[in-house]
Amino acid sequence: GVFGRVKHYYGVIEAQNHGSLHLHILIWLEGALSPRQIQDKVTNDGIFQNRLFSWLDSIFLRELPPNTYPADSLQNRNCILNRPPHPDSDNFEEIWSQFLREVLDASGQSHSHSNTCFKKISCSMSLLTLNERNKLCCFDYPIDLAPETFMDDDGKIHFQRTDGKVVAYNALVSGSMQCNTDGKFVGSGAFGMALSIYMSNYTAKASLDSAVIMSALAAATASLRKLEEDLPIDSVQEHC
Template structure:
């Protein structure tokens, strides 16, 4: 999707609700250093600028394919009828594409028609997945009442029920940095070589459509075009790598390795 991998660095985090969450930094083989990229972008209208923007807009997007947020939410509402024929894509496996037609000039044979239908379904499914998993909704922190705590005990929860952690801090600012800034088109600041990639929706992460289609969950894909950003991500991931406590999935993995020796 992104090019040949030169190296990668990442770890799996176990969140408080026991779900697994991957943090990954991917290095593309042959990619230029961030500073050299910025230097080249300072030349207005260069072929390098056009090629880089074309690549970045192809591998990650900040909008839906078939419409804006309001249109997509109206088109893909949360199903309420249990007898509905609607199939939630987050609960379905991805459908592999049909085989290619070897005739490059053909567009009407059975394989070509199947291929066109698959791509149409791909974009429909990807938009639906983004509606289901990528739209950020602000939540205030919630302190449980005595009734909530009693209900938690009744349900057999052994840990103390602490309520919900919201995304807003005490000043009302979203700690997840939403809404994000909108860019109707990719823009380069020629004074310092910084690049803001096209983004049309403020309340969704940037995603790679093919990755969303395959993984069927929330993702956040960002191109790091500065050394500072790369160092920050390395430090962020290292924080999870160096956590002292052993997580349950690590315990099970160790048990599996021992039992199969």
């Protein structure tokens, strides 16, 4: 698979308030070491450290594809599920990079502050300066930049990052699923337990009432119809 040989996985699908589906999934890989074993080997085995860090940097990217240009957000959001470029195309690498950039832009893979970032404080985002927003964001964006991946004295892995706002993603997963993702490596026991509890809470959480779901679907349908009315038909067909 994309990440290696999968031993087991556990996922929880949630229907969000606006009607879209949201998936939390844990993936166990065959032959994976425990967090303590990883920390010991990274500390004492330079070859293992280089291989692990190279693998992590290859499966989770934290910058937008180079030599690409921003997507037209309106058209791209309207036709996000485009057919991916064919691998046999002569200039596949160039086409793929731009296609992936458009998917990442349309799905909001680069974090931008919203009121949700500050829902835990009693202050409107409009009253905060940019510096205050960056410090108070509950998602901790932007993330500190790092020239290379390394492990600190506490055993936490800090990943190579040249863009503090891009949420970690896998190119193949994002390009095929064409949706927002947030990939994380579970490198500590505490983090693994926290994720397990978090997902267990989702499993046990009561589902939305049918009336709420239908109201969300009706609102989404009305919104799509309004968007189609505002966007010229020729423009939509040309982009799709």
